[in-house]
Amino acid sequence: MMDTVKENSQPKILVFSTEKISDPAIDLAGLLKMHYPPTVFTISLPCSSAIKSRWILHAFDKGFDGVFIAADGTDCTYGESCIELTSQVVSRTQDMMREKGLDPARLKMAAICSVCAEPFVNHMINFTEALSKSD
Amino acid sequence: MSEKKRKTIDYIKEKRVVSEEVKEKRKEFVRLKKLILKVLESGDKTIPEIADETKLPLPVVTYTLMTLRKFGDVETGEIDDDDEFFYYKLKTKK
């Protein structure tokens, strides 16, 4: 599936990960030499509920095709409210995306625990595939 | 880096003897590995199919195959129509 996409047209994905929970999973994917598209870039934050809509919109503005939030989910060390607040960030941003004529499906979120290497890789492969189809 | 340069394997070779059992175990794994990889050359197979063709006991095939999968010789394919057994295939190396 990846081979059919020309290299320079591969969709670019920005991942917001978290220092304690999802970043270790993304590292683990590399450790286990699991491959995902190299057009995936990561910015790590303390907690996924700290992501600002303006950053996401900025990423689309600058040429990213998709933004993926590798959320803490229930493992968040800062408390249970993380899940709800992160979802609010997503829905608020998706509203803004609609207003700007951006497909809200270009913003995705999933909880990635610190050993969820395989789920992360699958998310990246599937998201890349979905984004290249929609283009 | 440390100043160590000499190959230290020579040092331990003078002190230790490798047991026959360990040597045997290694040979046996190489044999199993060859048998299984050979069978997979003709196409994707489930564990019972591999066991059938290689005449190896089922648990031996499972253990060896999963080890080969772990070290990147074999990868997982689709599941069969009854949702019971996965097919396994040779990993295409670049």
Add this chain to the structure above:
Amino acid sequence: MMIENENLTDSAENGANYDVLVIGGGIAGEEASLNLANMGYQVLLVEKDLSLGGKMIHLSKVFPTLDCAACITTPKVSETMRHPNIKILTNSVVEDIEKNGNGSFTAKVVKKPRYVIEENCTGCQECEDKCPVVVEDQYQYGLVGRKAVYVPFSIASPRIVAIDIENCILCGLCEKVCPADAIDFTQEIEEIPVKVNSVILATGFNLFEPEVITRYGYGKFKNVVTSMQMERQLVPTRPYNGVLRPKDGKMPDNIAYVLCTGSRDHTVGNPICSQVCCMYSIKQAQLLLGALPMADVTIYYLHIRAFGKGFCEFYQQGIGMGVEFVKGKVGRIHEKEDGNLILRYEDIEEGVVKEAEHDLVVLSVGLLANPETKGMFSNDSLALDAFDYVKQVDELINPAKTSIDGVFVAGAASGPMDIPDSILSAGAASSETASYIRRYHEK
């Protein structure tokens, strides 16, 4: 690797090398070490395994919150690894602990060779890739193989390789390919004498080995597995590509749990309840229903001990998800030709013996005392309880106190315990230790 001399002298009061010797780097040992290090005490943490993290780091998710065990353990492990007041020796054991007249202790730490220069190894695994030897992987409980030179497991700490010299064929390939010159076959056993002001035993527990109960056929019937083997199958870093039968790789759809395997059983010499098996089985059952949506899971139990905070609700959640609970004592297991298993059990509700067929059986094995703890002390001086756990001599008021003043116990070394209780017990041990040090060695 040598211990730097500066660490061995005058780092603690009273001419001792360390304020505390913590034995065991599982969750209890880490918690105790961190508490004391944060109070400013110098800690020597000795772990017999190649990595910190104990049993917990190998678990999937943990009851009753279902948060991932690795997400909880690894931050604690790395905090321990980095703490300036904690010195860690892995692959090492403690011998000859003896109490001195002034309230301090001498002991001998025996550091086994890893054949790898710890500070040089970057964990790149190039050697592992080339190593021609495959043996059973003890960290996957024998379900797959590993190499003779290997990183213990992917989230190990330190995440560096070790050479299993017993199974090494001395081909030297690892040394040849190592880009960091980290392989060193000249390493020998090192004996390091230490003087410490107190000792914490966080030596944990052993898992019951079910081969003893021949009626269950563990070892003979490959589709009878232990709960720890199932735990590994449920982890993202699992041995297989999913939950599969070890015999033939079939995806199971009718799984049975046999509770109290090796617990509450005089015939195996362990009459007490292991405290965690009910809950981890209910947890695994819930995870299995998630991983295998079409599967049935049946738990054969005597009593469900869902006693802790949130446990009872978790048990009800299991019932709600469709886990079947049968009050029954499993007598014998037979294997059919297709690998399925017939369980003969006494249905306690109806008072009759019944049979049921399952395609995978998980033995919920109990916890046993770690027999090595007592041997660490000279002259049999450490008292044990009737089940060989470290005896708590003042259980109600000083729960960490042992028969030797200045030696304290943390976690499952004093009896079966779940993770929250182990953490609390380690907290108790750190308080009692700090007070002891103040009483005897300060001022």
Add this chain to the structure above:
Amino acid sequence: MRNKIGVYICQCGSNISDYVDVEKVKEIASQQEGVSLAKITMFACADSAQKEMVEDIQQNNLDAIVVASCSPQLHVPTFRGVAQRAGLNPYNYVQVNIREQGSWAHSDNPKQATEKAVRSVNAGIARVSHSEALVTIKISALNTVTVIGAGISGMRSAVELADMGTFVHLIEREHFVGGRVSQWGDLFTTHESGEEVVTRLFEEVLKHDKIKLYTGAELLSYSGSVGDMKLQVKLTPRYVKEVCNIENLDKAIEVCPVEVPDEFDFFLTKRKAIYKNFESEFPKMPAIDKANCTFCGECQKVCPDIDLKQKEQIIDIQSGAILLCSGFDPYEPKDGEYGYKTIDNVVTLQQFKRLVELNDDKLIYNGKPIKNVAYIYCVGSRQINGDNKYCSRYCCTSAIHTAINIKEKYGDIQNYHVNRGIRTYGKQELLYEQSSIQGDIYLQFYEDSDAVVEKEGDKTVIRVEDFLTAGKEIDIYPDLVVLVTGMERRKDTSIGDILKVPVGRDRFYNEIHPKLRPVETVIDGIFIAGACQGPKNITEAMKSSLSAAAKANSLLTKGEIELEPTLATINPNACEWCDKCLAACPYNAIEKIEHSGKYIAVVVEAKCKGCGMCAPVCPVDAIEIIGFTNVEIETMIEAMAE
């Protein structure tokens, strides 16, 4: 802006350089704005490489460094250390992951792995160029803990804290210490009595000059934050002078005309308005129960040590942390629940235990000798219809232990255990075995059914559908029915309300995390221990008390608390107080203040954890997280997108 940046690209042996063209990465990095040197290194983490970096920083006056190597999880402290040794602020350092998230993840595609590394390093350079020099925030902390509740948990924590060198204010609402355990008799597993345990602990408390005990003390208000917490406490007088003649006081009790049911004996006996519990209880003198005293003055006539003119006092207590050990209430069955209060021979386990303590040779209740005792389990716990879905943990063991005791004490007794599955976990299993061997009979009702207690003529009958005999209905005619009642959170929630400690589904105080931080609450500096956090037996309560003592001591012992400087900041010019950040903050770290004629929000540094939950909810984007500011994140995005 930093403009003398040093960049180091690590080969990691060949782990990175096999797949990533490090030369190319270095070339492009060296052309970035602000970069004054770029180098390739074999192993950045090696000692020699670290020394080289220190020299580079000092010789070239570098004002920031970037190391592109492995995961920040592994080496951020290493390179922060390098910066520090070279005299550079450790926060002017950024690590870029080109191994786990570069060469290894994309070893199948070296060309693109290189591309990704180039952009990631450029992003790192962009980020570091906006980085600020930060210093760790230090707040001073008073090495004093206020322990609320002088039951066994509170006393045990207080003693340990004092042993470790922390000063303790121990405040107890009642006039006597010891809490619930002083009401217990013989205890599993050591066979000490509750009275003995309390006495031992209390003697330790008395010995310590680092513990100040206040009885009759009630928390009124709380302010401040970790390190410096202020409490206002009301002291109710006991109307008895501190130095007094015990004999006279005993006479005073005799002459007191007021009799009320004694709660210490769970209302099985009566006491006077001037009263004491047991001999060793603190202080060894009675107290006058203000609520029931008529102030008739009879006692004062026989005892000059009584002073009915004592006044209420309000005092201020200052401490660095608070440890809550406020305990539990035993579940009080509703009238008619299993015949409680409607059938004469139904008592609770707590009452039964007092009854056993009060009856030496023969077990007698309401004048009748007791031969058959039936225990109904899970009263107030694991409720099918009620709110208490949880298991109270200690009651199975406690009831069985009592059943064994009474058989030993009185001989000829038959025990019936009507239960919902016995939970004698761990070593307590042996008690269950022992009681079965002594001939106790166990009947188990179904999870979703219930036992029924009724009057049948002059007899009391328990009807139970017995699970163990395939649902056969069995009737038992006991002389006494004991309701094995569980634990509930304290009915009086005033302390929790004042301190704003969150509660869990079971309404007990909630810890931050049951495994990682079981004695800490979301409020920094407020700890919980013992049964106020959830049902516990004595050993378990002791463990949690000692754990909390360890945590509180290690927090305060250095006299100051260090906080990471990566906290939220609020731009006072932009902020238009709307309280959204306050609502989002899980740590209550936002305060409303007046600033240049308007209300704005400010971050309380001592409470902020830097999680950033407040930042996205601000409608005017006034909040930034230091180290993750808009300019840092957005320039990174630009570098990655190029």
